[in-house]
Amino acid sequence: MDVAVLDRSAVSGRSHLHLAAPRAKLLAFALLLASIVVTTNLFVVLALLLVLLALVAAERLPARSMLPLAAYPAIFAAVFAFASAPDALAAALIVAKAVTAALAAVTLMFTTPYPQVFAAVQRVTPGLVGDALLMTYRAIFILADKLADLTRAIRLRAGIAGTHPVRSAKATTRALGGLLLYSVDLAQREYDVLVLRGYSGRLKVAEHPSRSPITDRMLVAGALALLGVATVWRIYWIGLIDYSWMLPALALLGLGATFLFRGRKR
């Protein structure tokens, strides 16, 4: 999990999605999730996935970092599907739903700075939860860096070696223990700093205004349209089932057109 890449993209990205208001992106994300929940048609889910991929390509988001993150839940969904699905179609539906929802979440996080995402969560949760959420995300960066340093230090001292698995295991767990103690000390120092800066039990995040209202409207309208399609396909499935293949085909055309347009622009 390379959170540094994620944060760099969210803060320094210059795409249309970065210009949209966090509130509009969260609403679009919720609508897209509702589409995934509503549909029971594999083709509709695949179409949603292809639309998201086209968006990632069109906006030139860092796909190399985003796609492995989005694909990660597929491993667990595949185990669940393998364990319980009666046929390949049901299994594919379960895995496709997991990957599509994950890609939607990852797209949101790669285009929105985390305090802006958590600001929305903070509004509906108790102060303790909101503050802990912000501190957790910040701490992930610190701990991931520290863990990498610790691992490198142990490796340099030949503590991690395939030929000595027991010694390696001991060194690794000692490193994790050391990381834990470092974390506790860090928490103490962090609290001291927060108190010095006037912390009284609530971190407040100001919401960024939209820098492109038209993008906001297009984003929400697009997500609403996708939810509409998923809902119509769910309700009138008997009549529409034979035309299901058209949805991913159209989305695939859109993806192809995006790549073509990108290539020509370059």
Add this chain to the structure above:
Amino acid sequence: MSHIHIPDGVLPVWLWLSGWVIAAALIWFASTRSRGADVRRKVPLVGIISALVLVSMSSEIVPIAYHINLTVVAGVLLGPQLAIVSAFVVQVVLALLGHGGVTVIGLNTLMTMAEMLLGWALFRAFVRVLGRTRVRAASGIATVVTLAITTTLLVGLVAASGVTGATARETGALDPQNLTFASPFSEGVVGVGLFSGGEKATAPAVGLKRFATIVYTLGPVGWLIEALVTAAILGYVARVRPSLIFEGPLAPTERILPGDELGVH
């Protein structure tokens, strides 16, 4: 089994909504009991321990689809009150990173919460029985028992939902009249065996049995790895900073300068 690895749109709406409601009630309860300055002082600790759990969850052991959770470590260090908050925070961040699912955050929070609270309670019970000198054994046994119980909870959850792969397609948000799924492939568009069948839900019990068999077969390997890691970490912490484990998270903070963990001058 710190969270259910079931994606959005598979479990029935009533189930994941109930998960949200129960989790929200528990978080509200924990938060209203946590208004004192002592708890506020520990908010950064909740953040950092939650981050530690998240960092450990980011590496997956592929053949058995398991990742280290450190939920028992988090439960022991945070105690029940703060563990409830930490469980929710971990699940929200996980869902936003694409791991888990947004609709199942409530159920996942309950699973993680159960693991942290059970781990905390069992660890304390085993330490009382075995003595403070056998922290490794106490934490190892507590982890295995906790994970066995939460895995059973997971199977119970899937059974209660009536959802297995066989019925996953039949549940959802809308009218039950249209719950049957038809495959266009089975009608001969691409009539290959891979996509054939499955128009009607078959008996869910068959899927559940297979699900339980796989979970209980792969699970113990994960429990063992988790128990070894937890025992090693808690054993190390008990040796160099015992107050963290034995005095509880809300005890007055012991100030130790970094680099002075062993108290050697």
